[in-house]
Amino acid sequence: MASGRIRDEDVTYVRDNSAIDDVVGDFVQLKSAGGGQKKGLCPFHDEKSPSFHVTPSKGYFHCFGCGVGGDAIAFLMKIDHLSFSESVERLADRMGYTLRYDGTNTNTGPSINRSRLVAANVAAMNFYREQINLPGSAQVGRDFLQKRGFDKAAAELFGVGYAPDEWDGLYKHLKSLGFSDSELSLAGLTKDGSKGPIDRYRNRLVWPIKDISGDVVGFGARKLASDEVDQGPKYLNTAETPLYKKSQILYGLDMAKKEIAKKRQVVIVEGYTDVMAAHLAGITTAVATCGTAFGDDHIRVIRRLLMDDDAFRGEVIFTFDGDAAGQKAALRAFGDDQKFVAQTFVAVEPSGMDPCDLRIASGDAAVRDLIARRVPLFEFAIKSEIAKYDINAAEGRVSALNQVAPL
Structure with a gap:
């Protein structure tokens, strides 16, 4: 960020020439709401039905659920925790506009640039x-x-x-x-x-x-x-920094976001090489967490891209290794199932190979087939629990039933 105050006329130019639906569209899937407006799931609070509206002709957004609103500058300030100047600079960079500065920066307090x-x-x-x-x-x-x-x-x-x-x-x-x-x-x-x-x-x-x-x-x-x-x-x-919050980051999302919104599908894999293998095999909706479990913040990001509401249900497909750790991860994901309106699935290779290993062994088509053979996460969770018991014995059947009943 340059020293000094951005000229008022440059701020006005950036504000007036930033297509707010494009800016917001990097974070939220928008659909037509009629009357020249677009709507989507609010990125600032959790909701099931879209109450977040964008009016491109006015360069303005407003959420009728939480009340937040403003222009493109305000949107970036809030969603990326930027200062006013940083938000203007980000938008100026986006449109290739060179900002001019007056005077010196009088802010003597500590700041994160x-x-x-x-x-x-x-x-x-x-x-x-x-x-x-x-x-x-x-x-x-x-x-x-x-x-x-x-x-x-x-x-x-x-x-x-x-x-x-x-x-x-x-x-x-x-x-x-x-x-x-x-x-x-x-x-x-x-x-x-x-x-x-x-x-x-x-x-x-x-x-x-x-x-x-x-x-x-x-x-x-x-x-x-x-x-x-x-x-x-x-x-x-990377450790937690002003930029990097691992609970909110999904590796590959910058590449996959448009396809996720277009296909209304996201594939959750476990690592960097799995994302690479999936994309190269044609599964261009694949993303991965970065050394942490798939959590609530990740769910909110995915729901916004999927436009995850009752009228537009998408697919969330988890891939896990076929070992015990993979099954445990799948059951943990099932615990978050109700946080999605979307249908949730799991794709597990019987041999236990992850997408990267599967691509090495059997080629791109095998990775695509793995995703095509997905099964409902609910079904996978039930079968995984039942498999722990000897259902040929009456006692085993009773124990299995008691175990899966809460599911």
């Missing part, structure tokens, strides 16, 4: 993407991708990169671009070492994580060294 943190993440993403194509230690990252069926084009499509096996390679690069120590720390790109800031990720394959509007807000990094060499976790995600 979101645009600088996003810029630091974008620069880090570009650094990692360059590193993966260099000779030397990056070969282990390329080998990892190749063994999982991903060529160079696939890596580039998803922005996959490599964090070099150095203590401060990224730090030095970003400092040369003018980023401060505090910005890099706040973005979650560095951490404190005994002799100063060091890179958070070393010798790891790195996926950029983007929010629904496409801003890079964090990273997911997969360990490449053996456990003897690297005692860290297999996957290491």
Whole structure:
């Protein structure tokens, strides 16, 4: 964010020329409401029927459920927790308009410059993407991708990169671009070492994580060294930052959001490589959580995109590994079933393979067939519970019945 006050005439230009239905449409699926209005499920409170209205001709939105309303600037301020200036700058960037500033910034209090943190993440993403194509230690990252069926084009499509096996390679690069120590720390790109800031990720394959509007807000990094060499976790995600809230982020949503809204379907997979495999196989509605369980905030995001109400019911399809942990995850998802109006399904490969492994073993068609063979989540939950008992015995049948009755 530049120093100084944005000129009033520039604020007016940005406000008047921002198509509010396009801005809101990045977060909410809108449909015609007649009279030149559009409506959708409110992104600011949980609701079953759409009461959130947008009037493109006036550049205004209003929710009749919670009362929030305003223009495109106010919408971005509220949904992305931006300052007024940051919201204007985001909209100006969106339309390719250059803002002019007057005077100096008189705000002496502490502030979080979101645009600088996003810029630091974008620069880090570009650094990692360059590193993966260099000779030397990056070969282990390329080998990892190749063994999982991903060529160079696939890596580039998803922005996959490599964090070099150095203590401060990224730090030095970003400092040369003018980023401060505090910005890099706040973005979650560095951490404190005994002799100063060091890179958070070393010798790891790195996926950029983007929010629904496409801003890079964090990273997911997969360990490449053996456990003897690297005692860290297999996957290491960005810590909670002003940009990255893991309970609200779904990996791949920026790529999938239009197809989710169009097809009224979302496929929930378990990891970054599963999202890649699904999309490359033609399942372009696939997303994944980032190292956390699928929760209430994720549900709210999905419902808004699906236009999840009684009149427009969509499909939510969960994929889980066929092992005990996968079944436990499916039953946990069933506990959230009533939070969707949409029909919920589960797609589990009998052999226990996840979409990535299935694509390696049997090709793209097998991944598409996995989703096509989905079964209602309710049915899967019942069968999973019954399978725990010997139903050939009377006692087993009674126990199974008692177990599934609450479901």
